[in-house]
Amino acid sequence: MTQRIFLDQPTRASTSATVVVSGDQGIVLDRTVFYARGGGQPGDSGVLHWSGGNTPITEAVKGEGEAILHKVAADAALPPVGAVVQAAIDWQRRHAHMRMHTAMHLLCSLIKGAAVTGGAVGADKSRLDFDLPDSPPKEAVEACLNALIEADHPVRSEWVDEAVLDSNPGLVRTLSVQPPRGTGRLRLVRIGDATTPVDLQPCGGTHVSRTGEIGPIRVVKIENKGKQNRRITIAPAG
Incomplete structure (x- = not known):
């Protein structure tokens, strides 16, 4: 399950989080400020930073169960499972x-x-x-x-x-x-x-x-x- 920080703190633009899943289909974090596409509202875009790398997030969508999947480009760098990242949304968007x-x-x-x-x-x-x-x-x-x-x-x-x-x-x-x-x-x-x-x-x-x-x-x-x-x-x- 991904903790949905945006539900109660919609003005929060970034958070630290731990990588739970990391792969070509996307990245799952234990907590996120990225709104997942739904109800007519697009998913957030932004970037993940971690020690030794960063990757743009093209859109957040709903994953399996209560997970939120942070979608990445096909050639994007991927953080390792267990890494602590800084997840930041495109606040203007x-x-x-x-x-x-x-x-x-x-x-x-x-x-x-x-x-x-x-x-x-x-x-x-x-x-x-x-x-x-x-x-x-x-x-x-x-x-x-x-x-x-x-x-x-x-x-x-x-x-x-x-x-x-x-x-x-x-x-x-x-x-x-x-x-x-x-x-x-x-x-x-x-x-x-x-x-x-x-x-x-x-x-x-x-x-x-x-x-x-x-x-x-x-x-x-x-x-x-x-x-x-x-x-x-x-x-x-x-």
């Missing part, structure tokens, strides 16, 4: 993903009552697909989204008993990705205050600590992708 992922939660909060049928987080642009018969007005969505960002709402994660989904199944907005069950606990991301949150959803991704950190967002386009599918693409306005 990660932070861009954090800002956009949080903006997507805000966008989801604006499209009330519609299930999310798909989505993808990107540093330059991101998208969410909604089960909607008609497209919402683009200008209104953009204005409301930026108002939520400017309000600088707090963003927090919390662990709860997974049975909360049995009593409140409406917490899950996504049809394509369901939160994992069986561990006994569930990670919720809350935007806003405890009593009347702007958004509250199960999520294993990384997020900024306040919505103001996102910065201005523009709605690039709203497309019809089927009879009941509306795709909203957003991007940083700067």
Whole structure:
């Protein structure tokens, strides 16, 4: 099992770790700050340093069981099993993903009552697909989204008993990705205050600590992708 430091410390950019597995398929560490691709968010890239060598990590993905696999190029140097490494992510890329992922939660909060049928987080642009018969007005969505960002709402994660989904199944907005069950606990991301949150959803991704950190967002386009599918693409306005 790889300890996932990013779940509770999303702003941590590096950590020391011990190599558990090392091979052409990738490197497994006992702990990591590298987010593994999932839920529409890309895996982190970065570098591993150790005594006598270093290797770029192209992307972190989910490995066998609870392991996270740090993918390397075909000709990359590999640290020996048991070596202590310094694992450092590409922070600029990660932070861009954090800002956009949080903006997507805000966008989801604006499209009330519609299930999310798909989505993808990107540093330059991101998208969410909604089960909607008609497209919402683009200008209104953009204005409301930026108002939520400017309000600088707090963003927090919390662990709860997974049975909360049995009593409140409406917490899950996504049809394509369901939160994992069986561990006994569930990670919720809350935007806003405890009593009347702007958004509250199960999520294993990384997020900024306040919505103001996102910065201005523009709605690039709203497309019809089927009879009941509306795709909203957003991007940083700067």
